[in-house]
Amino acid sequence: MFRHLVSSSGLLLCILMGGVIAVGCARLPYTTTVVHEDRRVIVSLQRDPDAVPFTHPVQLQADDLTAVLSGFSFREKQRLPLRWFAEEMPPKKIFRSDEMQAVVPLLVEGLGKAAPDERVYFQVLAPGMNPAAERDTTAGWIAVREPYLHLVLEHYHAQFPVRKSEQWDLRYPATPPLPKTYMLYFEPGRFWETEPEGGRQAVQLREFLKAVIPASPK
Amino acid sequence: MGRAASWDSIARPCRLIHGIIVVIGIICTVIPVVSAHAVESGKLIEKDGQYVFVESMDPATRLLLERAYEKGIISQEERDKAIKESETRAYLMQPSFKLWYDRGFNFSMNDNAFLLKIRGRLQLRETTRWRNDAWRNPGDAKNFPELLGVFGDYRANRSDDFASQFNLRRARLLFMGHLLSPDFKYFLQLGFETAENAQTPGSANLLDYYFLSTHFPLFNVQLGQYKVFFNRSQINNTASMQFAERALVMDAFTANGLNRRDIGLTIMNDDEIYPVNYYLGIFNGAGPLFNRYGTYNSEEATAGCPGGQTGGNPFPSPAGCPANTRNLNANFRDEIDKLMYAGRLQWNIMGRPGYGEGDLAYSEMPQMAVGGGLAYNPGINTSTDNAFIGIDLANLNFRRQLATFGNARQLGWGVVNYTTYAFDGVFKYRGFSLQGEWYFKNIERTFKGSPCLQFNAAGACTAVTPQLMGNATGWYVQSGYYLIPRKLEVAARYAYWDPDTNAAGDLVKQVDASLNWFPFGTYDYQLMLTYTNLAMGTGGYAIGRSAPLPTQPPGAVNPSGTVPLDARGGTLIENALRVQLQIFF
Numbered sequence: 001m002f003r004h005l006v007s008s009s010g011l012l013l014c015i016l017m018g019g020v021i022a023v024g025c026a027r028l029p030y031t032t033t034v035v036h037e038d039r040r041v042i043v044s045l046q047r048d049p050d051a052v053p054f055t056h057p058v059q060l061q062a063d064d065l066t067a068v069l070s071g072f073s074f075r076e077k078q079r080l081p082l083r084w085f086a087e088e089m090p091p092k093k094i095f096r097s098d099e100m101q102a103v104v105p106l107l108v109e110g111l112g113k114a115a116p117d118e119r120v121y122f123q124v125l126a127p128g129m130n131p132a133a134e135r136d137t138t139a140g141w142i143a144v145r146e147p148y149l150h151l152v153l154e155h156y157h158a159q160f161p162v163r164k165s166e167q168w169d170l171r172y173p174a175t176p177p178l179p180k181t182y183m184l185y186f187e188p189g190r191f192w193e194t195e196p197e198g199g200r201q202a203v204q205l206r207e208f209l210k211a212v213i214p215a216s217p218k
Numbered sequence: 219m220g221r222a223a224s225w226d227s228i229a230r231p232c233r234l235i236h237g238i239i240v241v242i243g244i245i246c247t248v249i250p251v252v253s254a255h256a257v258e259s260g261k262l263i264e265k266d267g268q269y270v271f272v273e274s275m276d277p278a279t280r281l282l283l284e285r286a287y288e289k290g291i292i293s294q295e296e297r298d299k300a301i302k303e304s305e306t307r308a309y310l311m312q313p314s315f316k317l318w319y320d321r322g323f324n325f326s327m328n329d330n331a332f333l334l335k336i337r338g339r340l341q342l343r344e345t346t347r348w349r350n351d352a353w354r355n356p357g358d359a360k361n362f363p364e365l366l367g368v369f370g371d372y373r374a375n376r377s378d379d380f381a382s383q384f385n386l387r388r389a390r391l392l393f394m395g396h397l398l399s400p401d402f403k404y405f406l407q408l409g410f411e412t413a414e415n416a417q418t419p420g421s422a423n424l425l426d427y428y429f430l431s432t433h434f435p436l437f438n439v440q441l442g443q444y445k446v447f448f449n450r451s452q453i454n455n456t457a458s459m460q461f462a463e464r465a466l467v468m469d470a471f472t473a474n475g476l477n478r479r480d481i482g483l484t485i486m487n488d489d490e491i492y493p494v495n496y497y498l499g500i501f502n503g504a505g506p507l508f509n510r511y512g513t514y515n516s517e518e519a520t521a522g523c524p525g526g527q528t529g530g531n532p533f534p535s536p537a538g539c540p541a542n543t544r545n546l547n548a549n550f551r552d553e554i555d556k557l558m559y560a561g562r563l564q565w566n567i568m569g570r571p572g573y574g575e576g577d578l579a580y581s582e583m584p585q586m587a588v589g590g591g592l593a594y595n596p597g598i599n600t601s602t603d604n605a606f607i608g609i610d611l612a613n614l615n616f617r618r619q620l621a622t623f624g625n626a627r628q629l630g631w632g633v634v635n636y637t638t639y640a641f642d643g644v645f646k647y648r649g650f651s652l653q654g655e656w657y658f659k660n661i662e663r664t665f666k667g668s669p670c671l672q673f674n675a676a677g678a679c680t681a682v683t684p685q686l687m688g689n690a691t692g693w694y695v696q697s698g699y700y701l702i703p704r705k706l707e708v709a710a711r712y713a714y715w716d717p718d719t720n721a722a723g724d725l726v727k728q729v730d731a732s733l734n735w736f737p738f739g740t741y742d743y744q745l746m747l748t749y750t751n752l753a754m755g756t757g758g759y760a761i762g763r764s765a766p767l768p769t770q771p772p773g774a775v776n777p778s779g780t781v782p783l784d785a786r787g788g789t790l791i792e793n794a795l796r797v798q799l800q801i802f803f
Binding site: 167 | 316740
């Protein structure tokens with residue numbers, strides 16, 4: 001009876017695992033090309049299997065993109081119970097000027113190389129609280145689906161481990177934190193629209209560029 | 219423009235008033251003194267759980283300085299000098315240490331020469347299990363017996379059929395960090411848990427305490443007490459497993475044969491830099507918090523003559539050995555020249571899969587590694603040779619370690635040398651993981667021949683062991699897949715263990731299935747539901763538990779009784795459901 005149970009359960013598990021593996025597929029975006037990587041910035045192209053195709057590649061000027069990104073600010077989205085009681089914090093800018101100067105040219109390069117099913121993922125890096133073990137990371141991705149520009153912020157000055165295992169306890173994996181959900185805002189607000197395709201909020205890029213004088217890089 | 223925008227968001231009106239007062243002081247006193255270049259600087263600080271970049275200089279001060287410069291009140295040199303001095307002052311005034319929380323409470327000097335990280339880990343478990351009648355009679359007297367009393371008499375591990383209990387399976391406190399430089403690390407782990415089958419509450423135990431030098435990535439040196447770098451399943455942390463518990467076979471094939479931890483030294487390279495990794499270690503081979511000085515034998519003053527109680531020269535006593543004149547039981551320290559040697563070689567064929575089970579990180583590229591370990595641990599005394607065999611006087615700590623890790627069939631066979639092999643492989647890709655290991659332990663008995671168990675009044679041997687103990691082997695394979703990446707995993711495992719290759723009916727087979735939830739996408743916080751089906755054979759001969767039982771002196775009754783503990787055989791079956799919550803903060 002019990003031996004039968006053992007063999008039956010083993011068979012069942014094998015079938016279950018086989019089935020799961022057979023139907024399994026990549027459901028998280030994955031990197032296809034690394035555009036640039038150094039100690040300050042990492043920019044790569046990611047393929048998102050679930051995304052509606054973008055209109056990549058797209059050519060943008062660095063000044064134009066700087067102007068767009070300067071208009072963004074954000075708040076961290078609190079979980080529901082906390083949301084009711086959380087003190088309303090003023091929105092913050094995503095990038096400082098030095099960060100903008102470092103990342104924008106590479107984002108422009110990435111948008112020029114991306115395929116329609118790819119988005120441009122960025123990580124802006126700095127030494128972490130414990131520089132030997134952690135890296136301060138602001139990360140997210142941008143993409144263009146004409147005439148809209150999408151920006152998603154996933155990490156804001158998050159502490160990423162620099163190694164795959166802990167520095168002290170070599171056996172314990174060091175995994176980066178999960179992306180958080182941030183509520184983005186854009187000024188001027190009249191260019192912050194809900195894209196009909198996909199229903200996500202995005203910047204009306206072309207109208208914005210027509211209306212706004214690009215920021216000077218100087 | 220970007221800077222002006224950031225001022226708008228940071229500078230609040232209430233700070234402005236304060237800033238005006240400060241800037242007036244600065245303009246009146248500091249500015250004319252030194253010339254320097256202004257720098258844009260600041261630092262990240264942790265505030266209310268968020269990391270915020272804070273300018274080194276008060277934003278209001280900076281604003282007023284800029285305005286003063288724009289209006290021509292001060293020159294550019296004066297402005298730059300004021301900013302530089304203000305930042306210098308802020309730097310000098312700040313505390314020389316920082317405190318923050320990030321995967322533990324962190325305390326660090328600003329120059330990062332010293333770091334202390336304090337973490338705590340709790341695994342709270344509820345176990346519901348159903349066992350068959352064989353657990354009542356005969357129970358398990360061979361793999362995991364209980365050793366009770368001063369001499370460690372055998373008791374079968376028996377229980378009721380049904381059990382449902384809560385347990386603090388792991389309660390740990392960790393202190394780690396670095397001294398002098400980030401390349402000189404330390405790690406200390408205390409364990410406060412009680413084993414599930416323990417008869418008394420647990421106390422604090424020093425589990426790990428080691429220092430690690432990473433100054434030379436090709437020759438990292440770790441010394442102290444820690445888990446031996448030998449086989450994959452033991453190197454892995456119990457906080458990053460796919461199941462609530464290791465398979466029994468994993469515990470049975472540790473490097474020293476006694477425990478996964480030992481005291482010694484390991485030289486290894488940095489496995490995140492080099493694709494091929496080596497680990498070479500030398501240890502006491504006696505388990506944690508212990509060394510070979512604790513191992514002993516019973517020998518008379520005359521070398522080679524077995525000891526015993528005063529006037530009670532034990533059997534068989536070689537001709538020429540004098541009669542005992544005083545109590546010579548267990549008073550001679552031997553095997554103290556022995557050490558354990560352990561090595562491991564690993565090839566990271568693709569990526570760096572590491573040792574954590576499952577692909578929680580959702581590897582974008584395939585991760586694959588194969589490895590193997592070899593360990594030689596000689597001179598483990600499982601019983602003395604003074605004919606107290608089976609109810610022996612060998613060090614109880616050694617014997618209990620053997621029983622705790624499921625190797626109790628090896629008890630009673632005198633001094634043994636362990637040579638253990640392990641080969642493993644792992645593959646991870648996009649949430650899928652597959653890993654397995656194969657083990658073999660060669661058990662070399664230094665006391666050759668069949669041990670004599672019973673003697674007649676004349677001292678002649680009347681019964682020997684019906685068979686000799688063989689070696690041990692086993693393997694497992696386990697696989698998992700994240701149904702929701704980084705959040706929800708399903709995993710299964712099959713394990714096979716033959717604890718005595720010379721015995722029949724002793725196989726241990728184990729099937730596990732687990733559903734694991736990681737709410738924050740890290741191993742730190744997890745909820746596991748693990749089902750285990752275990753079938754453990756009770757066959758085979760085990761000294762002191764199987765017939766013929768050893769007796770000494772002639773005609774005496776074995777302390778374990780006259781009926782062998784395995785008089786009624788059968789297969790021990792257990793179905794267990796373990797719900798385990800881990801909080802690693």
